[in-house]
Every structure is written in C-alpha cells, then in structure tokens.
Amino acid sequence: AAGLTAYWLRLPPSPRLATAAVTLLRENPRFRARLRARLGASRMDLLLACVNAAVHGAGQTPTSLVLDGALRTCQLAGTVARSAAFDTVHDQLCSPERISVATDDCPRPPLRVSPAQEYANHASAGSLIGAAATLLVKHDAAEAAEAVLAGSPKAARYGPAAFHAVLSAALARTGVLVRDPERLRQLEMAGTVVLHPSALVADDGTADPWAEPVLDAARRAGLRIVVVGHPALEDFTGLADEVVDARRPFDDVVHGLRRDEDEGAVVTVARARSADDHDVLAALRGSDIAVALTDRAGAVVWGADILALHGLPDVWRVLTAIPAARTVGRRSQTLA
Incomplete structure (x- = not known):
C-alpha cells in the first residue's frame, strides 16, 4: 500500500x-x-x-x-x-477411549x-x-x-523456510501431524536417529514390515542409526551403527547422544503406550526432533513434534525428506 x-x-x-x-x-x-x-x-x-x-x-x-x-x-x-x-x-485422536499424554512443563532442548x-x-x-x-x-x-x-x-x-513449509503441507496431506514446525526445520541438521523397540516391533512380537525400509531410509540419509536391542530385531542389527542394551534407560541413551555435539540433531522414534512409559516420554522430550507413533495401541503424545498416525510409513516419509532438506540448505547458501 x-x-x-x-x-x-x-x-x-x-x-x-x-x-x-x-x-x-x-x-x-x-x-x-x-x-x-x-x-x-x-x-x-x-x-x-x-x-x-x-x-x-x-x-x-x-x-x-x-x-x-x-x-x-x-x-x-x-x-x-x-x-x-x-x-x-x-x-480419532480425542475420543474418550484413546490414551493421551498431555504436554508437560519440562523444558525441551534448545x-x-x-x-x-x-x-x-x-x-x-x-x-x-x-x-x-x-x-x-x-x-x-x-x-x-x-x-x-x-x-x-x-x-x-x-x-x-519455503522448503519446510512445503514439506509440512506435504506431510499433512499424507496424515502426518507436525505439531512443531520449528522442530521440523531441525531435519537439515539431523545426524542421529534413535529407534525404540516399541516402534520397530509389531503387536505379535515380530519385526514390523516397515522396519527395514525405515532403517534403509536412515542409512540413505547419512544418519547414525542407534537401535535398542530386542530379540525380534536381531536380523536388522547389521543395519544399525549401534545396538544399545535394552536394560539401559532409553532417556539416558538419548541424553548421551545429545551431549555429543558432533552427532548433530537427534531424531527419536518411539511408541509410548501410556503415561507410565516414563523413560520413553523423557527420551522424546529430550530429543531435538520427537517422533511419536500413534497408530494401533500407541498413546497420543501431544508434546511430540511429529505424530505418526500410520506408524513406520510416516517415519519413512520424514527420514526420506532429510537429504532434500540438506540440499536446499546448501543451494540456498550458494544462491545467497
């Protein structure tokens, strides 16, 4: 005007x-x-x-x-x-029968x-x-x-900024709920993905059919892959850079990775069953990008950055966007 x-x-x-x-x-x-x-x-x-x-x-x-x-x-x-x-x-998410975990006041990593x-x-x-x-x-x-x-x-x-706005819209159209767009922008700096067995193991105790594609997507994105040990995942340990003892608290694993600045941003993928999964919820809160699976029996973790309503296929979509995010960042700097 x-x-x-x-x-x-x-x-x-x-x-x-x-x-x-x-x-x-x-x-x-x-x-x-x-x-x-x-x-x-x-x-x-x-x-x-x-x-x-x-x-x-x-x-x-x-x-x-x-x-x-x-x-x-x-x-x-x-x-x-x-x-x-x-x-x-x-x-679907707000029905009385659905288990929800409210957002708490615990600070997230900067x-x-x-x-x-x-x-x-x-x-x-x-x-x-x-x-x-x-x-x-x-x-x-x-x-x-x-x-x-x-x-x-x-x-x-x-x-x-434009790329992540388009990515956010594309994820939304597939049913992925991005709760915090600012955290989504950290994908460009992602260096490690931590996967909890709750995300990789199906209800029948076997590995989820999407476990291997997700691990392959993480590998193609150049991420360091950290998996918590589980008997159903023994066939996939070769795809991981580190397999953590299941007896170690999950939040301790994530906090340890975040303390290493050379690891880049930490993406945590887990499926909390209820508010009693304290170590899983603490790990999600302590990560740079928290991806909570809300399919099947997964609780709706409102404090997560991304809610994967369809389970691992949504995680695969997020991980496959990381190389593009890095490319856009590099080319934007070159253009500037």
Missing part, C-alpha cells in the same frame, strides 16, 4: 540507507533471537514483516515484497494443511543453530565491513547501503 501510494503520488523513494538498515536487522540472527525472546515467535515475525513491507514499499522496491509474499503464501498453505489434517483425525543462521552471522558481518569500506573510499552513504543490501543473506533463510 505504501509503495502504490508513493507511486501514484509520484513521491520520491525513501533513502536506500533506511531499507538497508531494516534488511540488516531483519536478517541478523542475534537481533531476531533477542526480539523473539521479548515478543515471542509469532509477534516477532509479524512485526518484522510489517516493518519490512513498509520500508520496501516506501523505497519502491517491490522485488523483496514479492519474495516475502511468496514465502508467506507457502507458510500459509502449510498452516492450512496442518489444520485440515488435524480436523480430519480430531475425533533449537540448534542452523547452517543458514551461521551463514547469516558471517554474511551480516561481511556486509557491514563492506559498507564501512565503501563509505571510507567513496564517502557515499547510498553506495554503502547498496553494499549492505548486496550482502544480505535473505536467500539462505528463505530457501529452507
């Missing part, structure tokens, strides 16, 4: 320095983190979007607004798809710094140095502003 008004009234565009300052702050991870801590994620996003739209509109630079609008459209489509998926299974955020930190510093050098040499604030805009890491953030 600001851009159209300025255009029809033939007003001069706002200084590029103002556009550069807003762009620099908006793409700076440290500034975004501080603003998120004060306002919350939703309010921060709304505030930055409004300020960005106003400044670029006044500056009569529509390209940024078009890109931002495209990203918002993808995110809106993902939100609508997730809401529709939940409405479809609401009666979100890991994504490659896009690391790149943005370096790019922001580089653009500031470039702007300072330009100002010293040319003594022109407009040229310095252009240096800031040229070094903006916008593509490094927009690419993964």
